[in-house]
Amino acid sequence: MESGVGVRECIEDYLGAIYRLRVAPESPLPLSALGEYFGFSPVSIHEMVQKLSQQGWIHYYPYRGVTLNARGEAVALALLRRHRLWERFLTDMLDVPWAEAHEIAGTLEHAAPESVTERLSALLGDPVSCPHGVPIPPSKRTYIDTCLRQAPLGARGRVTRIAPESGDILRDVQGWGLLPGRQITVVEKHEADIIVQVEERLVSIPVESANVIWIEVL
Amino acid sequence: MESGVGVRECIEDYLGAIYRLRVAPESPLPLSALGEYFGFSPVSIHEMVQKLSQQGWIHYYPYRGVTLNARGEAVALALLRRHRLWERFLTDMLDVPWAEAHEIAGTLEHAAPESVTERLSALLGDPVSCPHGVPIPPSKRTYIDTCLRQAPLGARGRVTRIAPESGDILRDVQGWGLLPGRQITVVEKHEADIIVQVEERLVSIPVESANVIWIEVL
DNA sequence: TAAAGTTATAAGGTATACCTTATAAAAAGA
DNA sequence: TCTTTTTATAAGGTATACCTTATAACTTTA
Ligand SMILES: [Mn+2]
Ligand SMILES: [Mn+2]
Ligand SMILES: [Mn+2]
Ligand SMILES: [Mn+2]
Numbered sequence: 001m002e003s004g005v006g007v008r009e010c011i012e013d014y015l016g017a018i019y020r021l022r023v024a025p026e027s028p029l030p031l032s033a034l035g036e037y038f039g040f041s042p043v044s045i046h047e048m049v050q051k052l053s054q055q056g057w058i059h060y061y062p063y064r065g066v067t068l069n070a071r072g073e074a075v076a077l078a079l080l081r082r083h084r085l086w087e088r089f090l091t092d093m094l095d096v097p098w099a100e101a102h103e104i105a106g107t108l109e110h111a112a113p114e115s116v117t118e119r120l121s122a123l124l125g126d127p128v129s130c131p132h133g134v135p136i137p138p139s140k141r142t143y144i145d146t147c148l149r150q151a152p153l154g155a156r157g158r159v160t161r162i163a164p165e166s167g168d169i170l171r172d173v174q175g176w177g178l179l180p181g182r183q184i185t186v187v188e189k190h191e192a193d194i195i196v197q198v199e200e201r202l203v204s205i206p207v208e209s210a211n212v213i214w215i216e217v218l
Numbered sequence: 219m220e221s222g223v224g225v226r227e228c229i230e231d232y233l234g235a236i237y238r239l240r241v242a243p244e245s246p247l248p249l250s251a252l253g254e255y256f257g258f259s260p261v262s263i264h265e266m267v268q269k270l271s272q273q274g275w276i277h278y279y280p281y282r283g284v285t286l287n288a289r290g291e292a293v294a295l296a297l298l299r300r301h302r303l304w305e306r307f308l309t310d311m312l313d314v315p316w317a318e319a320h321e322i323a324g325t326l327e328h329a330a331p332e333s334v335t336e337r338l339s340a341l342l343g344d345p346v347s348c349p350h351g352v353p354i355p356p357s358k359r360t361y362i363d364t365c366l367r368q369a370p371l372g373a374r375g376r377v378t379r380i381a382p383e384s385g386d387i388l389r390d391v392q393g394w395g396l397l398p399g400r401q402i403t404v405v406e407k408h409e410a411d412i413i414v415q416v417e418e419r420l421v422s423i424p425v426e427s428a429n430v431i432w433i434e435v436l
Numbered sequence: 437t438a439a440a441g442t443t444a445t446a447a448g449g450t451a452t453a454c455c456t457t458a459t460a461a462a463a464a465g466a
Numbered sequence: 467t468c469t470t471t472t473t474a475t476a477a478g479g480t481a482t483a484c485c486t487t488a489t490a491a492c493t494t495t496a
Contacts, residue, residue: 228453259456281463
């Protein structure tokens with residue numbers, strides 16, 4: 001009956017809270033701040049802090065507070081990214097009121113693996129801030145992409161980037177609906193153009209344009 | 219650090235499993251079936267079954283098995299509805315592969331309150347089956363509706379039902395576009411008819427017809 | 437530097453949901 | 467009917483994440 005994407009929900013929430021509450025990456029966050037944030041007793045906070053420190057998520061400086069180490073910060077950033085993307089989904093696509101979205105996202109944030117998170121981000125148009133204006137941490141995902149020109153016939157993939165970019169090409173790409181994140185399939189390959197399927201549409205891409213469109217083959 | 223929509227995640231999963239696995243509502247599901255499904259020991263299953271029975275979610279017939287009572291079935295249906303709607307969201311909007319959607323939905327299913335579930339359903343076009351073809355239980359949302367005849371001038375609402383129904387009336391209603399779910403506004407009230415706005419259209423409804431059209435005032 | 441305030445630690449407890457081993461009771465089959 | 471199989475129950479254990487009360491250690495302030 002385990003949920004989540006690997007790290008325990010509780011641990012994710014502690015790491016996220018440390019990230020949210022800290023004033024600067026290097027200055028330790030007093031345990032009292034965590035106690036207030038969660039409404040837990042100082043003893044309980046101390047217990048969890050010991051555990052987080054032993055398990056290698058944080059640095060604990062007794063009588064001073066905690067900081068995230070690299071591993072803990074990575075989990076915190078991924079959590080906050082998921083949290084804020086779900087918030088955007090809830091407010092932008094489901095019209096959930098602003099004030100409720102935060103709380104609901106507090107559960108959803110633990111439920112999406114990275115692949116789903118990135119697809120969600122693409123669906124939302126890769127927003128850079130949550131409905132409350134807080135920046136959404138960027139994806140730290142590294143993908144291996146292929147130039148559409150080189151993609152084999154029948155390849156199914158996700159548009160990753162337009163590079164090198166130029167005004168003309170960007171306008172064309174927008175017209176074809178080949179924005180980053182879109183799922184496409186290579187349907188035909190000819191001398192002068194490549195036919196790809198985007199959603200229900202078939203579009204013909206001149207090979208010069210196909211040279212600057214990159215996809216991650218899935 | 220509690221998630222969920224009220225009922226414990228674990229309890230929801232047990233009730234959902236009983237619903238999924240049962241062959242008929244009345245024939246008890248042997249505990250061994252639950253043990254196999256979850257991969258838990260018979261003793262653990264028995265413990266949980268005792269708890270579910272004590273807490274009033276199921277009937278337990280020793281040596282025969284368990285059935286859901288009304289309360290348990292309501293929770294199971296709501297869970298399976300959420301599960302299958304999230305599956306549709308994952309496959310239809312995020313292009314998550316068929317095979318992965320089920321597992322991811324196994325966590326998301328616990329994370330959406332009813333209002334969010336219904337908005338999600340609407341966003342997806344109120345699908346009636348999951349990507350695997352299994353029917354999605356309908357919303358059991360209860361509304362308080364008013365007869366259109368009685369609805370005050372200016373009232374804005376959603377058509378809930380046509381009752382009592384008859385062939386003639388149904389044909390008229392369809393012609394007016396007053397199908398259940400439609401948003402309408404009462405624009406004018408006269409002796410013999412009521413003028414309502416449906417989408418961009420204005421339609422005149424004879425008072426006799428207005429007697430059998432019910433709306434939920436919003 | 438001594439008192440006051442804050443933080444840490446020890447000890448014992450709760451609830452949830454899983455586990456194993458052993459035994460008892462009931463149902464099913466030969 | 468008698469044996470085998472299935473199901474139930476008792477007893478004791480684990481891990482997680484919270485709790486309270488009491489005491490010890492450290493830091494801050496007067
Ligand atoms: Mn959370
Ligand atoms: Mn926010
Ligand atoms: Mn589940
Ligand atoms: Mn399904």
